[in-house]
Amino acid sequence: MPPRPSRSLPSRALGALLLPLALSGCSLMPPAWIIGQQRTTITDHLHFDNAPIPASRQPVVLPAATEALKLPAAPGGGELGPWLEQQGTVALVVLRDGRILHEQYFAGRQRDTLLTSFSMAKSVVALLLGQAIRDGHIHGLDDPVTRYLPELEAQDPRFVQVRLRDLLAMRSGIAFQEQYGSPWSDVAVFYLTHDLGRAVAGLKIAEPPDQRYRYSSGDTQVLGMAIERATGRRLPQLLAHGLWEPIGAGMEASWSVDSAVLGQAKAFCCLNARAIDFARIGQLMLDRGRVGTRQVVPSDWIDTLLAVQEHPGKDAAARRNIEDPSRPSAVFYTGQWRRMPQGRLEAAPDPASGVDPATLVPGTDFYAQGQHGQYIYVAPQQRTVVVRLGTDRLPGTWWPGLLGRIARSGLDSTEPVVEALSAR
Known part of the structure; x- marks a missing residue:
């Protein structure tokens, strides 16, 4: 320093x-x-070392829908397409019933453009955890992380209290600075270091686990390293064999690593793929872990990742793992995925109004999210997946709400559509 x-x-x-x-x-x-x-950008993978993930040996061609999607109006009126481009969108893919209903690229990008996921990678790590438990490499979510990373106990004995479920729900109590504007923060060091193992070795415990939700890329990095230690395989290898091959991913991907020498995947971010293949991940979630006749991820694990559970905590937000609890944009943070509350598919409430976390009821929609507005949004009742990738997420629009509105376009549904919400 x-x-x-x-x-x-x-x-x-x-x-x-x-x-x-x-x-x-x-x-x-x-x-x-x-x-x-x-600042971070969606082309940062060009400056990192990357572990390759080959395309599926039996790629599945996603069929086109018989009818094109009529996009809803943009927030404030007008056509949505030009508005999306103005907002930094580079890709918008909509699947319904496994068919491509809409596919559009902006700012010179094409279907084969490789783009990074940022924190959507966290949601993929959660799927790999379920497979590791299914295959017997990990006993269960109540295992202490020190069962797989025993060196953590030496750096802080309180690590023995941290279970895998605490990492999955981001309730570990590990001290971690998630400050994107500071070069001194832990997340900046994790993002740029050429030795992630050394960075993890510097982590300490700030408070007892399972007391509150606190978003932390450190939790996912530790979880990813525990999966690697338990399985004896790197995350890119696990992804290639366990997900990319069976979902029929049509193009190769990569996972950014700390260095070519150490090859430690940045588990908390930096899975690089095409928008159409990110949509396949959403389709896998929509189909509760199944691809055709094959159960790729246990269906009960999908239920676990999306379940809103009651935790210890001093208030309703802490007990229910609610993100942004005082804002209209409040959502449930589950197992490295976010779940929409009921009522967010109605006209948007006043952004200045507060929200009582105790009154929120889980809805059916859920999504993965990454920095600068990367989203895999899944609307199960509409059998629809929406992927939005972008260079930025400008203030003034609540993107999950807008994507929920896109997911309901062209459907005769009694459920009210979501409105854009100026809450961030």
């Missing part, structure tokens, strides 16, 4: 000086690139 500079420098100048120094010290990326960019 560079020496602390004089306090007399303006904070903006300090940030401009310190950020490149901090990031270039822990990154394999060229310093000139870091100085020029200073």
